[in-house]
Amino acid sequence: MPEATKGVLFGLSAYTLWGCFPLYFALFAGVPSYEVLIHRVVWSCLFLAIVVSVMGRWAPIKAALSEPKNLGFVLGCALFIGLNWGIYIYAVESRQVLQASLGYFLTPLVNVALGLLVLRESISRLQAVAVVLAAVAIVYQLVLLGVVPWISLLLAFSFGTYGLLRKKVALDGLSGLFVETLLLLPVGLLALGWLSMIEQSHFTDTPVMALLLMSSGIVTAIPLLFFAGAARRLRLSTIGFLMYVNPTLQFVLALLVFNEPLSDEKLLSFVMIWLALGLYSWSAWRGRKPPERV
Structure with missing residues (x-):
């Protein structure tokens, strides 16, 4: 099998699993999202330690940990990915998967905006239009739906x-x-200890719940391993197109499984985001040509 084909299969597997995450996190009904997040951190760390050991990848980790003064950006990454996980779990538990889907549709456009504002990267006119259109979609929701x-x-x-x-x-x-x-x-271990001390932990509710919480580590790591396999074999632009599988699946699940209402106003805001992504994707596809600068 050609390496590119393997890469596409790995990429589709990763984004399909991520797109199906609402089905998994919906199983934690009755468990607060912050407790699920705590277990996800703890068991992910344990499972990833096993994976790193099996793959013999301790060298770069030891090198990073040997220089604590250089871990500032890693700590920043940890805090933001933890926030992302927590908000996502809350969105699923509160049956707001449509909002989660919209968030991941917005992500590539936010990346473009951050690149422009923070890294002072130059972007094409089409990318600029895409970012503006996404901003209009958010303002539209704020004005017509009255909610942020x-x-x-x-x-x-x-x-x-x-x-x-x-x-x-x-x-x-x-x-x-x-x-x-x-x-x-x-922090995760301290939080688990505190929950147990005040008898608010759901880990011992049932054997099934304990296994579900422990499985969060495996569920976190496996898509990442698939994604790593895709990243080694595919161009960044190809991976960029595949990433839309994730929010698309979440959008479909929100409508068909979670029966979330989709008003005309909300649908129009999604359409504006999709148009923005279309412009962004077109700009990325023709990226080999010298882009118009703004």
Whole structure:
């Protein structure tokens, strides 16, 4: 099988699993999102340690941990990915998967905006139009629906900021995620101890719930491993197109499984985001040509 085909299969597997996450996190009904997040951090760290050991990838991790003064950006990554995970779990538990879907549709456009504002990158006119159109869609929701889509915005900006900080970290995806969760591990363990002390922990409710909470580590790591396999074999532009599988699946699940209402106003805001993504994708596709600068 050609390497490019393997890469596409790995990429589709990763984004399909991420897109199906609402089905998984919906199983934690009755467990507060912050407790699910705590377990996700703890068990992810344990499972990733096993994976790193099996793959013999301790060298870059030891090198990173030997220089604590250089871990500032890694800590920033850890905080933002933790925030992203927590908001996402809350969105699923509160049956706001449509907002989560919108957040991940917005993410690439937020990346473009952050690149322009923070890194002072030049962007094409089409990319600029795409960002403006996405902003109009958010303002439209605010004006006509009278609500700020805060879940969508927090998901998009937390993951976008995570990606921005990740550029400053000289670690591959697997090693980076392990160090990030390792930095959060002490807080996670303290939080678990506190929940047990006040008898608010759901870990011992039933054997099934205990297994579900423990499985969060595996569920976190497996898509990442698939994604790493795709990233080694595919061009960045190809991976960029595949990433839309994730929010598209979430959008479909929100409508067909979670039966979330989709008003005409909300649908129009999605259409504006999709148009913005279309412009962004077209700009990325023709990226080999010299772009018009703004």
